[in-house]
Amino acid sequence: MPVAANPPNLAITTLEDFRFGLCPKPVVCGRGVEIGTGNVVPEVNFTLSPIDINESTWSEIRSEYQEMIEGVCERAVDLEVPALLVEFETLPPMTVRPEWGAQITQLLADTLEKHFQKHGLISALRLTPNDTRDHIRPPLMRRGEYWDGMLDLFQRAPDCGADLLAIESTGGKEVCDEALMTGDLRTVVFALGVLAARDMEFLWGEIVRTCHGTKTIPSGDTACGFANTAMVLAEQKMIPKVFAAIVRVASVPRDLVAYRMGAKGPSKDCAYEGPYVKAIAGVPISMEGRTSACAHLSHVGNIAQAVCDCWSNESVQNLRLLSANAPTVSMEQLAYDCRLMNVANSHSSEDARRLRNLLVESDARSDPQAYVLDPAVVLKISKKIIQEESPYLQTRTAAHAAIEVLKEATDSEELRLSTREKKWLDRLEKEMESLPESEEELIEEMLSSDIAKKFIPGEYGITA
Amino acid sequence: MPVAANPPNLAITTLEDFRFGLCPKPVVCGRGVEIGTGNVVPEVNFTLSPIDINESTWSEIRSEYQEMIEGVCERAVDLEVPALLVEFETLPPMTVRPEWGAQITQLLADTLEKHFQKHGLISALRLTPNDTRDHIRPPLMRRGEYWDGMLDLFQRAPDCGADLLAIESTGGKEVCDEALMTGDLRTVVFALGVLAARDMEFLWGEIVRTCHGTKTIPSGDTACGFANTAMVLAEQKMIPKVFAAIVRVASVPRDLVAYRMGAKGPSKDCAYEGPYVKAIAGVPISMEGRTSACAHLSHVGNIAQAVCDCWSNESVQNLRLLSANAPTVSMEQLAYDCRLMNVANSHSSEDARRLRNLLVESDARSDPQAYVLDPAVVLKISKKIIQEESPYLQTRTAAHAAIEVLKEATDSEELRLSTREKKWLDRLEKEMESLPESEEELIEEMLSSDIAKKFIPGEYGITA
Amino acid sequence: MADMQQLYDAVLNGDANLARSVTEKAIEDGFPPKDLLDSYMIPAMDEVGRLFEEDEYFVPELLISARAMKSALEILRPLLAEGGVEPVGKVAIGTVKGDLHDIGKNLVAAMLEGGGFEVIDLGVDVGPEKFIAAVKEKGVQVVAMSALLTTTMPSMKTTLQEIQAAGIRDQVKVMVGGAPVTERYASEIGADAYSDNASAAVTIARSFVNG
Amino acid sequence: MADMQQLYDAVLNGDANLARSVTEKAIEDGFPPKDLLDSYMIPAMDEVGRLFEEDEYFVPELLISARAMKSALEILRPLLAEGGVEPVGKVAIGTVKGDLHDIGKNLVAAMLEGGGFEVIDLGVDVGPEKFIAAVKEKGVQVVAMSALLTTTMPSMKTTLQEIQAAGIRDQVKVMVGGAPVTERYASEIGADAYSDNASAAVTIARSFVNG
Numbered sequence A, B: 001m002p003v004a005a006n007p008p009n010l011a012i013t014t015l016e017d018f019r020f021g022l023c024p025k026p027v028v029c030g031r032g033v034e035i036g037t038g039n040v041v042p043e044v045n046f047t048l049s050p051i052d053i054n055e056s057t058w059s060e061i062r063s064e065y066q067e068m069i070e071g072v073c074e075r076a077v078d079l080e081v082p083a084l085l086v087e088f089e090t091l092p093p094m095t096v097r098p099e100w101g102a103q104i105t106q107l108l109a110d111t112l113e114k115h116f117q118k119h120g121l122i123s124a125l126r127l128t129p130n131d132t133r134d135h136i137r138p139p140l141m142r143r144g145e146y147w148d149g150m151l152d153l154f155q156r157a158p159d160c161g162a163d164l165l166a167i168e169s170t171g172g173k174e175v176c177d178e179a180l181m182t183g184d185l186r187t188v189v190f191a192l193g194v195l196a197a198r199d200m201e202f203l204w205g206e207i208v209r210t211c212h213g214t215k216t217i218p219s220g221d222t223a224c225g226f227a228n229t230a231m232v233l234a235e236q237k238m239i240p241k242v243f244a245a246i247v248r249v250a251s252v253p254r255d256l257v258a259y260r261m262g263a264k265g266p267s268k269d270c271a272y273e274g275p276y277v278k279a280i281a282g283v284p285i286s287m288e289g290r291t292s293a294c295a296h297l298s299h300v301g302n303i304a305q306a307v308c309d310c311w312s313n314e315s316v317q318n319l320r321l322l323s324a325n326a327p328t329v330s331m332e333q334l335a336y337d338c339r340l341m342n343v344a345n346s347h348s349s350e351d352a353r354r355l356r357n358l359l360v361e362s363d364a365r366s367d368p369q370a371y372v373l374d375p376a377v378v379l380k381i382s383k384k385i386i387q388e389e390s391p392y393l394q395t396r397t398a399a400h401a402a403i404e405v406l407k408e409a410t411d412s413e414e415l416r417l418s419t420r421e422k423k424w425l426d427r428l429e430k431e432m433e434s435l436p437e438s439e440e441e442l443i444e445e446m447l448s449s450d451i452a453k454k455f456i457p458g459e460y461g462i463t464a
Numbered sequence C, D: 001m002a003d004m005q006q007l008y009d010a011v012l013n014g015d016a017n018l019a020r021s022v023t024e025k026a027i028e029d030g031f032p033p034k035d036l037l038d039s040y041m042i043p044a045m046d047e048v049g050r051l052f053e054e055d056e057y058f059v060p061e062l063l064i065s066a067r068a069m070k071s072a073l074e075i076l077r078p079l080l081a082e083g084g085v086e087p088v089g090k091v092a093i094g095t096v097k098g099d100l101h102d103i104g105k106n107l108v109a110a111m112l113e114g115g116g117f118e119v120i121d122l123g124v125d126v127g128p129e130k131f132i133a134a135v136k137e138k139g140v141q142v143v144a145m146s147a148l149l150t151t152t153m154p155s156m157k158t159t160l161q162e163i164q165a166a167g168i169r170d171q172v173k174v175m176v177g178g179a180p181v182t183e184r185y186a187s188e189i190g191a192d193a194y195s196d197n198a199s200a201a202v203t204i205a206r207s208f209v210n211g
């Protein structure tokens, strides 16, 4: 799987050019939403409050989505947002029954269109079918009812008003989950660099093919099931933060597969590794942080904003807060966040960079997960990643480079780490040393271990 | 009621010196929380989710507060906030039964102290007894069971761990509510400049006396029941935004009474008119905006932050969001907001002013309520306010100056207003012209109108 | 001859004096009171409601229209009663026990009056017994409850339970509203309707009395 | 003589080989199996739980300790059974119907095993019938349910209702957990306990089987 033939180059080569709202390969979608041409676009996502999804509750569910999108649109109009991106991430039953997913997509698209007609609200809709393939273990990645349902929903996307198609793909997660809990970096690298990368090549081939010739743009993926799981576990003090930081960087090569296969961006909001994707592939990225605290607590609340092109709340339930429903509240918060960035951008690139630097400095020194999102660090590690040719070697290099950078930063006291975090950093460094040069060797090792019980090699194009 | 004898001066005279985190008269409180000396301090407030408050639910209520404060403290420690302010605003039954209010105050204070001992979390607790005097109409402002209960809770404050005492006083609200709905600026000026100001002189005299000789600092008040009611009605498109903006400015003289009587600040978070208080009285101010969207939608989300000393979420119910309970989520968002400002402050005053200017520009031109919070506008109007000697004349001048400023800004197209807003601005200007020079004249007029049924003159020291 | 378009305009523009004088003139001229109400005044208030919903009117404009309507109605009401014409319907409205907020409640009350309803305003901090008495003694067909605090919302539930216990639940329709109240909460506690704004409340109340 | 402090340390440090060899030696030396368990292994796991709660250990350390404990237990279990010693208790654990998340559930399972419980892991997407079968056929005293989605939380309620309907509610204690679950929700649906972390879950399960 060669990645690049010529001496590789980053899409963004200098810190000067690494900014919020601007990227080398902008995307225009929906009712004229421009992403990456100057304005950061708010991306709002919302979900149901606790409810059982079945035939008898379906009409209630439809009206709940209607209520949420109306509230969001009204507020977007009132606050005069220059453009709005709405993401609809299906809940599992809506991928399993793709006509349900399509119905809600249509409902949202219609309401966005209505507000465009009535108030000129410029908007686009991103559809993210929930990846249901891991509903059976070991999962079938390329066949079976779950795959069929997902593919069906992909194919319906253009007709039901989805302007962007995305996914949070789960290939390799069946192996990664336990590895995260046991701090087993070797297996994590296998899950990300071998299984996830192979799955994404297949999956994104299908997604891009489905969008071909339609108005629906294949957008992006996220290592949510891997790096965000690690982040959340680290926030709960279950696993070391340095481990989560390394997993974050190691997830970059996996994400890149989508863009190599034809995805155009923006990346998915919860892909906190987005800055690497932007630096390497040049596509616009969606990010989340402070204003997605409703969905994820994190130590990267401000720094995540530094080079974003869309800025998201991740997801919020339709709860009634003191002022309004939570999705409306998220809309308002994102609108103000984006205003600040867009005012800075409209002033001067100097002002924009100053604001970016404040966002970076506010978090970078206090947490390794924040430190690896510092744009300067991103460029440094990205350069190393693109020297490698296969996703596996890229992943190995990414993890290695992350460890190296974190050790240097700790030694120079640019980054504060607790003693137990430092111990883990040493331990993980040692573990990395023994990772083989050859992907085949690692595959063989995994196939002859207990890990082999957890996945089906053929589903990843691995022939024993 | 003379306000100043000598030729009056603002506490902050230049735009240079008008910044977030810094004020002429800082406050130190609680376990070493410094307000106004450089760092903006997050102020978190939270409240119960729907529940009936009575004997049988009381233990559940206690544990709900315990859960909320624990979540907030844990997150504050994790995010290493330099200092934390927690506000406890009692619900009506907790002022009516002051021992209930005192119990929760103690519980919160104990938990803050525990986290100070264990993790070094620097914190202070603000107690804001709910002003229950308007539970009967017309209200008794200086006697009766509601007054007694409130006074009792004030007196308990020092013993139950309250570091700051505040109130959202309601004197004059019984007259103002309907005037807001009918767009009757004349009566609003009477409510704010005559009734509210007189009530606050009495009430704050009592509060300051109660705090005297204790560690509890009399902090501040807010025109919440007036100007925020107007703001919320304007957000719901019930009343014109220009009207709400004028009411905001007209509420300043009323607020100032508290500081003249001995309150030290910080002002109450929901007093969006705070910048005027800071400019005139030099005390630190608490503000809220974008991150209090959970409690108030507004058009001042960023500009409200421009010169704050504390930054608040206003209030949020104890709902479970996808990540954590809502108070914990608010804590995280405020922590990141403050980090950004504090990083800017620690860089240079130049950087801090630049960030302030971005916050201002992001909102000022699109809404009159935002426009009157522009620090330059605040200084301009404040200078006029302090030329007057009585709260009534100050209020008249404040409203007048606000109208003038808004008309100028509209004419110069510095501010965008819809046609129907412009019409209202003209209408309100005319109404102002007929406001008498003398307070006595206005009182007499009101006493001989229907308004007289709504309040008891003697409760405001008005002798017929 | 009285120009009836003037009556429509007087209500629309909130000119109480004109509304009153045109009404008096029309009565003199022998117009049937019920026609005045149904063909000019209520349509004018409907237009006011529409202008408000379309963001043309603010509440102050809406309230002066409601006042103009009311002052004309004061003339018509006795004549209508003589002719055996009942008000559109009777509504008892109040903010529930423990809650002192009255702005939203007053607005709904004014809109209902503007819509031709007879409105019994029970005020704020209204216990279940007062709502029940209004149904039993005043024969109201609709009870409208408002709550502005999450801690007073439970009073809505209590009130509904006591209305049930009093055996009058089938004589009355109950609608609820206020910032923290949701459609879902309304149906959970068994209310007949929820409204998130004043003019929708009038539409709902009409559907109750016609339905 | 086997050094029993070594067994304690082996569990504490997660050294499975050492834990196994010391256990074998101790058995040879005639130590009563139940003493090994009660005086060294369970106290070691309690210390592990404490270190985790005090932010000294991460989950990986905790899991290797649990593995060390388990490998020693494999030697002890048949001997304990011969001596008529039962496991501390039997727990059936699973993520509820419709929910595929297993990280939290696996962690609780590992901690329970470390705490001396026999754990029947029913996996993910577990319907009520499987929980019921575990009670009826395997005699578990505790059912532990996990849900990670707000849309699958209702399955907890359904499961509890079916346990009730199956007439076995009084034979079993039910505990629930997972990100969206709250103390209040737990008590609303009639669960016996709620835990927001794995080591508290062990404490609660112990109180159930001792209580």
Ligand SMILES: [Zn+2]
Pocket (backbone or CB within 6 Å): A168, A222, A224, A228, A270
């Ligand atoms: Zn995600």
Ligand SMILES: [Zn+2]
Pocket (backbone or CB within 6 Å): B168, B222, B224, B225, B228, B270
């Ligand atoms: Zn307030």
Ligand SMILES: [Zn+2]
Pocket (backbone or CB within 6 Å): B045, B089, B269, B270, B314, B315
């Ligand atoms: Zn407040």
